[in-house]
Amino acid sequence: MSTQPSFETIRLAVDGAVATLTLNRPERLNAAPPQMFGEIRTALQWLPGSGARVLVITGEGRAFCSGADLQGRALAGNLTRGAGAFKALTEQYGPTMLALAELPMPVICAVNGVAAGIGASLALAGDFVVAAKAAYFLEAFVNIGLVPDGGATWMLPRLVGKARAMQMMMLGERIPAEQAESWGLIYKAVDDAEFQGQVAALAQRLANAPTLALGLIRKGVARSLQQTYAETLQMEAAHQHVAGDSADAAEGGAAFLEKRKPVFKGE
Structure with a gap:
């Protein structure tokens, strides 16, 4: 840093x-x-x-x-x-x-x-x-x-x-x-x-939330205000691709299956 x-x-x-x-x-x-x-x-x-x-x-x-x-x-x-x-x-x-x-x-x-x-x-x-x-x-x-x-x-x-x-x-x-x-x-x-x-x-x-996902939500909302519905659907798919490969998504899925609270690290 x-x-x-x-x-x-x-x-x-x-x-x-x-x-x-x-x-x-x-x-x-x-x-x-x-x-x-x-x-x-x-x-x-x-x-x-x-x-x-x-x-x-x-x-x-x-x-x-x-x-x-x-x-x-x-x-x-x-x-x-x-x-x-x-x-x-x-x-x-x-x-x-x-x-x-x-x-x-x-x-x-x-x-x-x-x-x-x-x-x-x-x-x-x-x-x-x-x-x-x-x-x-x-x-x-x-x-x-x-x-x-x-x-x-x-x-x-x-x-x-x-x-x-x-x-x-x-x-x-x-x-x-x-x-x-x-x-x-x-x-x-x-x-x-x-x-x-x-x-x-x-x-x-x-x-304590999944920071990468929150950042993509911010970006998605800003862009959605200036683009078509079809463009937004495509953007969401691209963002979900990124979020889905994150460590926090893996932790969220594991926590769901294990019936525990997820511990997100912002990664």
Whole structure:
């Protein structure tokens, strides 16, 4: 395993099979400059060789991520000017969202507070989004004359349908965690006091699961949203070929025949 990279705007910790990536600018509600997304991408590139089998993304302090960091830039800054926004999105934010989608392990986004703008896109990119009940989601772009980014216009209609997606993006209103759960926008909204425990339990459950199969499920779902039924059937067959030859599949079959709980090693 290569040496873990060092970071300025995030923290990355690997505890056994569980990796935790923490957005670490609490004084700015974890507002995300392009540097932060560049560091996230570096972390994602390093993780597959780390021994981790699940990734948890969360925020330090009382926010998950309040959006792109606009403070200190003249007239709301380069990120709100066309050329600057295009550069940041194509060179940092967009490539990082793609790297997250391609990560070969499950991703839990533990939303501890506000997830706004690009922070909402990052939060909703998780396979499991667990939110504290005090948290909320906000497509804030329209409120400052901008358009959603970070993949929001692709994700939201697929998650909640066109009508609710348009409500979020065109009205720019807060969607509280419990409403987000009722819409199917997120996996679960939990009491604040139970938040950390439920995230940890879910992470451990996924870390003990067959990692190769979970990675193929992630890839399969992403591809199925862009291809035909026939193409998806063929893809599933190819993925089943790979999964079927894995050590975890052999262990799963043996455990079934022996009537015991399988012990998966992520291989």
